[in-house]
Amino acid sequence: MAAANTPDFNKVLYAPLAEIDPEVQNIIDKETWRQFSGLELIASENLTSRATIEANGSILTNKYSEGLPSARYYGGNEYIDELEILCRKRALEAFNLDPAKWGVNVQPYSGSTANFAALTALIQPQDRLMGLGLPDGGHLTHGYYTAKKKMTASSIYFQSFPYALDPSTQLIDYAGLAAQAKIFKPRLIICGASAYPRDWDYASLKATADKEGAYLMADIAHTSGLIAAQTLNNPFEYCDVVTTTTHKTLRGPRAGLIFFRKDGPGREDLEKRVNDAVFPACQGGPHNNTIAAVATALLQVAQPSFKTYAKQVIANAQTLASSLMAHGYKLQTGGTDNHLVLWDLRPIGLTGSKVEKVCDLLGITINKNAVSGDASAQTPGGIRLGTAAITSRNMTEEDVKVVADFLHRAVQLSLVLQKEAGSKLLKDFIRVATTESDELQGAQQVKVLRRDVVEFARKWPLPGADVSTLQKPAGIEEEF
């Protein structure tokens, strides 16, 4: 509340958002309603906790704290120091790491900035690195480039060379990677992916890295929650540096972490190199509100219930995979070990773009994704699905079968729409999918299926919102 003597120029500082800025409040309300009414199957998304959201929206956002605990460039950081030390301790605990052997920097703003800082720490400009190619499920920040363009800082400032999947198994081609590394002589090998449904053989990667004198870095952005829960292989046994986002399976706020090894030949100074790379090389002041939220999320990760959550995420992904395969659909690698499923739509004559579009109209959020052997990166032949978010809304195997049935209907409906479009063009497809005309059957079916999806989705709670009092906000047009 503003004090009685607050001057006019400061009165805005005390007004609630809904009062001072109904426009932004309405956008937040619409987005809350969308999250409540839809099925979130984007594999990189999750629903963070109420406590995390509270910490993220806290007054800690006011504070500058460049530097590290006890070595700051500004005063007034006694509580921020306490926070950052707590967050680091919880990060090591969440991943069962010995503080004598591992350290962590909790300041990265997000996964991409964490990765660039890690590259800055590990190798010199123009040094060679290898990462899984983007079309094979790798991430942009692992050295992606095209024939025409160096796309990301990881290929602009370093020489990169991608390794690939074995096309016959769609698994990482470890032997091929070893053979390429022998010729290319990378200083750094990056493992980890954004669209790979199987676990990694870190021991094999470590053998190759050692042979060629390279560092080994794992970017576990997607699977970090599952690794913390010890449901997947442990990259910390073999890697020099491990980076992650905190907002995917780890279920925290949007941020990044860099873990570094503190011992071993040539690794003694990694702590200083990583810390110097984050600040001042790549970032400025840490986002302390986010660090508080990361700490809160990591507290949750270390609890036994998180292990149960992670196991359920995987059981749900495996149920999703087997339900889709029971309908005769083709999945890359024929299943999953983790939270995601890559669905190859080419055998039924659809593209990822069309199915993504139809699902969007239905309130099911997914993304188009390249599948192994795709001829063109412009028209990916598959979609990527993940179960982290729906598991956070309490869904278990029986509910996932309902979700799989919605997806089956969505894909069959896409075939009807493609036929009605009379061409293979996406714009014709969208036109028939969204037409108000009663003559086309597909658009009618879109409406029916949308109602079924929304009715199902609204049965579930949404962390961070009280759905019992949630009202449809102004500006949303829908009949139900």
Ligand SMILES: *Cc1c(COP(=O)(O)O)cnc(C)c1O
């Ligand atoms: C999501 C992701 C990132 C990037 O994270 P941002 O927070 O979006 O910058 C990096 N690496 C991998 C493997 C990812 O999946």
